[in-house]
Amino acid sequence: MAKKKNKNKKEKEIDEKEIAEETEDEEKEPKIVESFLKSIPLFGDFFKELGKTEVFKERFEEANKQIQENLRQGKTRKWGIHTHISTRPIIRGPLVKEKKEDEAEIFYDKDYWYAKKKNILALAVKVPGEKVQIKLEDNKLILKDKDWEKTINLPDKYRTIKEKQYKKNILALKLTK
Helix, strand or coil: CHHHHHHHHHHHHHHHHHHHHHHHHHHHCCCHHHHHHHCCCCCHHHHHHHCCCHHHHHHHHHHHHHHHHHHHHCCCCCCCCCCCCCCCCCCCCCCCCCCCCCCCEEEECCCEEEEEECCEEEEEEECCCCCCEEEEECCEEEEEECCEEEEEECCCCCCEEEEEEEECCEEEEEEEC
């Protein structure tokens, strides 16, 4: 009987030593996730501090266990970590940029677009054919063809058509004040 008690005590001591050795081995095992995250420039200290929180400790442990298990099973896989950092911009100053004199004003519509810079307006319009009549009237450009008519409101009053080109149902005009 005394021998059995001694044997049970010895077995318990051996079990306790094995458990202690396993926990020491786990502590000695490289923590893959933490070492990878700490190696990221500028964010290493950030992830080190996050790793101190309970939530991230659990997540890091889960990831480490999964990686260790995959390595033991001989699975090879490319690993990646996806992160998302969101920032809120702090706006100082006006929301709308002041328009510089050298910048062009550009306008797009369904059938035409124009770019205005100083006294010149470059305009491109979809037309049905090359023989379109063009008429400048106050702040409007009127285009007419047989059964088709288009009126475009211009940003300013333009007097002359300096250049005119037509190609593949697009009429390009350069207007001056």
